[in-house]
Amino acid sequence: MLKLPEIKVGIVAVSRDCFPVTLSKERKERVVKEYGKGLYNCSVVVENEKDVLAALEELKRAEVNALVVYLGNFGPEAPETMLAQKFGGPVMFAAATEESKEDLVQGRGDAYCGMLNASYNLNLRGIRAYIPEYPVGTASEVAAMIRDFSKIARAIVGVKKLKVFSFGPRPKDFFACNAPIKALYDLGVEIEENSELDLFEAFHAHKDDKRIPALVAEMEGELGEGNCYPGILPKLAQYEITLLDWYESHLGASEFGVFANKCWPAFQTQFGFVPCYVNGRLAARGIPVACETDIYGALTEFILECVSDAPAMLLDINNTVPADLAKEVENYRITDLFMGFHCGNGSPCLLKKPKMKYQLIMKRSLEPDGEPDITRGTLEGEIADGKVTLFRLQSGADTRLKAYVAEGEVLDLPTHTFGTVGVFAVHEMGRFYRHVLIENNFPHHAGVARGNVGKALFEVLKLLGVANVGTPRPANCLYPDENPF
Incomplete structure (x- = not known):
């Protein structure tokens, strides 16, 4: 629930x-x-x-x-x-x-x-x-x-009664995730920023926690035949219990909470696993855990879950769809398509045949020659096809809130790649990408909800006082900065 x-x-x-x-x-x-x-x-x-x-x-x-x-x-x-x-x-x-x-x-x-x-x-x-x-x-x-x-x-x-817990500084070379937090206070959101050492200490305090075996059994039942690396489950269970205990003991005057946690690269060498699977499991409980200390990403996921009444995901607007794959798609142009990807943080209920795997990109640099060990912990699979809504709430250097909302779908189309991934289709995505996402300096992380819930999100943003809201425009309606020639 x-x-x-x-x-x-x-x-x-x-x-x-x-x-x-x-x-x-x-x-x-x-x-x-x-x-x-x-x-x-x-x-x-x-x-x-x-x-x-x-x-x-x-x-x-x-x-x-x-x-x-x-x-x-x-x-x-x-x-x-x-x-x-x-x-x-x-x-x-x-x-x-x-x-x-x-x-x-x-x-x-x-x-x-x-x-x-x-x-x-x-x-x-x-x-x-x-x-x-x-x-x-x-x-x-x-x-x-x-x-x-x-x-x-x-x-x-929910927003008025929310607290965001963060662990660790936002990563170098991910400045897009690093936004001023003043706008959170303007919304009434509380923020508790912590060090990675605080999380590391709390994790070790849960070593041999008596609840771990039961949680491992629950994970085994959830993964079924997709449990490709069962040896990592005790650490993942220990980590999940750590986050849930922190949530309960630090919620304070707030009623709801979300996490924005540093998840690489030192996380793997010190904790000994990748936290993606746990992130997806908590999102399925209404406690999103955003990757890469993405504070506004965590808030974005929470709002999506409120309006859709279902688990949400945080995905990279990641890569183009090759022409030989795009030709299999009807009713969309190639520029309407992109792949939404993340390491493995999708809730099991959102994926086709999810499997416990390892983070390939991290393995290349952290353990290139051996079997995966500290890079285990992703939940990989293709995202179930159907209608979706893309959404992001963000603050910029001027501390003013901005957002975008776009409705589309995940196609029933093999991706031929790794991670939590799917082929997304949004009409006029190419123009939306250029004149909303790039022009307004949005980060690569997008919140994704099942179903088309743009109508509700647009009204939520109005009530929150967000004036700058980008949406896809039809071909005959130019964006203010779009070249008409």
Whole structure:
């Protein structure tokens, strides 16, 4: 089970006092019925400031942590936005559409107009609320909006209660992973930076831990026939227990945590293994472990897991697809294709026939002549085909946040190479690569989630205040810096 925020969404109807309050009540009840189980139905209809206080008290008792403010009629612009301001968590605004030509006198709510005033007052109060692309709808349409909002809210709640644990300085010649951490504090994320020696000491303190044999047995069951190097499992189990114990004892005032750990080259010579398999296993539990001390990569993975409700990966946007392989692909040009790769950090559930292997690139330099020993620990296999979303949240030298979101797919196509790897396809990837990734100085690490979740990610970024968000543009829509000739 993923260790992610549990979201309890509540809905509060609001009503302008010169409109029938029954209009808001009845329309809200229809939304609740359409949504089904899981939506808390607040008994207070907010018409004034005292109602705001009563609603907030009820929502607190019910442990609601994401709020829908529903305009069943025009709505009271000051109280409804005060409710959003004082709630303290993610808030969505939606409004009711008119229902019948037979009821446009006493039954007309004018919520279409009310949403305009609500947005104006939200801006006055400096509130970032989620407003759907078309926020006025029928009961079933608003219920669908709320389902989208629940995924967005989980990411917002998670980020505000997150701590990033890092071990070791970010590697030399990987400056792309080295970004200022001030923007983390701007988001409300805590950061605990530690030395590799702290991790080394904690690892050795777990030598002969009584939990190791049971965890080794669990790993053996997970790997099955893919357990090519069983001798390395005790060390990997010791390392996993070390990280989980650190997580529990250092979480402090935060509720969720992720890791960004130095993983080479001294890691292999001192710890005696490659940590990739453990990284993937923890990601499957909602505790991503980013490679190469990539702090923003760890945050990226966590957000992806919140919106997709599934394990995510951190992959290199790694290499082109050779022409003799690309010719096997239909509906994409060769520049739409690339290979996503990493040493072996994919969760087993994301790979086809995963196998415990060794890190070939490290072996070339660390133990070139013998059988693999200290370079064992990768989980290799081709990434399962299907829809995916690429995402990265990053800070730059100016400490401002920027991001990109792209939807695509992993193709059912043999890669003929090693590692955790797959052939990715994104329409107009070549232009996106040049005018978003390169132009905006994004690092080589990309977060990858199963499914197309770009819609939710885009809204999460808006609520987090990220203004610079790059997305792929169709061929007839140029990027600002793209040469038109």
